[in-house]
Amino acid sequence: MATSEQHNHARNFLKKAEEYLASAEDNVAAERHTPAAGDAIHAGISAKDAIVTALTGTTSKGKDHATAARELRQALGQRPQAATAEKALRELVSAKGEVEYGVALITSSKAEPLVRRAQSLVALAVQIVRLGS
Secondary structure, three states: OOOHHHHHHHHHHHHHHHHHHHHHHHHHHOOOHHHHHHHHHHHHHHHHHHHHHHHHOOOOOOOOOHHHHHHHHHHHOOOOOHHHHHHHHHHHHHHHHHHHHOOOOOOHHHHHHHHHHHHHHHHHHHHHHHOOO
16 A cells, blocks of 8 residues: 555656646647657556556666566556556557657557557556546
């Protein structure tokens, strides 16, 4: 169970996730697919931080984002959304190198699924952090 301070941290991570997600959605609507994909990735990572902090009191901040999906799965335990959330985050972080460091522009067919993954993770974070379930 998270302390009051830890819950405040979880709410701050959630707010960041919501801001990144709103930006991703705006960028998709404006057909700016590369920044939309980047924002979706950051929304998913921030949502993971919110969920894990709310459930365990802390979250890892390593440079290896591949471990983030395992951390999320472990924090979610036996919740029915655990496998889906882990898969969504895995897909987001696996696109990070291509989106942020690759030379190719990201297309709508790549960005839109990433935004949907971020939407699902942010919705789960809202459910856990704000609604406590």
